[in-house]
Amino acid sequence: MRSAFGTTFAVDGVYLNTPSIGVPPAPVVDAVADAVTGWGRGAAEPPEFDAHVATGREAFASLVGVPASSVVLGSAVSGLLGLVAASLPAGARVLTAEREFTSVTFPFAAAGHDVGEVPLEELPERAAGADVVAVSVVASADGALLDLAALRAEVGPDTLVVLDATQSLGWLPADLAWADAVVAGGYKWLLSPRGAAWMAVSERLAARLVPAQSGWYAGGWDAIYGLPLRLHDDARRFDLSPVWLAHVGAAVALPWIASLDATAVHDHAVGLANRLRAGLDLPRGDSAIVAVRRDGAAERLAAAGVRAAVRHGAARVGFHLHNTEADADAVLDALA
Structure with missing residues (x-):
């Protein structure tokens, strides 16, 4: 120990x-173990997990420096970025770094966009010509850091900036709130079970997103049967239904990390x-x-x-x- x-x-x-x-x-392990035990005994009630989801969402927002109302719930980075990729005009020009983690690049490439790779150190100066810049704050392969200040200074006013903070959030203090999307999986530096991921979206990006994968959770407990379509009026309208046990752990891990x-x-x-x-x-x-x-x-x-x-x-x-x-x-x- x-x-x-x-x-x-x-x-x-x-x-x-x-x-x-x-x-x-240990407190994260204990919380998940207790939830699994309750589930095994037939004591789990679905609405009870809502508080865990809300706690994790609020802590993620605190770590990024954005309001909780801008945070979308998902289960993996690629799924959340797939939502962004599907909402872009056909053939959008997407700039990324060489050897970028494919959960960042594949959603845009699979959607048919024009994805170009450049060396990480050259990315800020090339950003102005792109419709979207999608890149990790810290590179998965070797830990190289993106020059966030340079990117913010060089990016064009019409360019969407999508940052994957999976390898940085939890140890690297950084100003990320200016980006159009900040996405992260919780199972690495955020010390949560796999199955919890979040994405903070700017107002201008949220206005372009189509909630095509939204289910009942994007509308809440009053929207579990029948039409018409009724979704939350904030970023929760893009939510996927949560992986409940993952959010039990995240509700302990993220607030603790945010408090340090x-x-x-x-x-x-x-x-x-x-x-x-x-x-x-x-x-x-x-x-x-x-x-x-x-x-x-x-x-x-x-x-x-x-x-x-x-x-x-x-x-x-x-x-x-x-x-x-x-x-x-x-x-x-x-x-x-």
């Missing part, structure tokens, strides 16, 4: 794979990443994710019991709330 930031984690060994799946703190000192969280995670970089004679960075490009690195880490991932031939590690200096040193020992 580890103690960190006022809570405990039951993580075993050296776990550095948060960019793939986060390790929840964001600077302290950032300095903790990036500080550990820089401890590793220093030991590997790499330059200091500003990301909690480190891509280790050394022959046999992934195999050595696995042999030493270090949980990591392999992306584009590099061993990818990520430092979050539960990690310690000993975890960074374990990587160095394994690679020595």
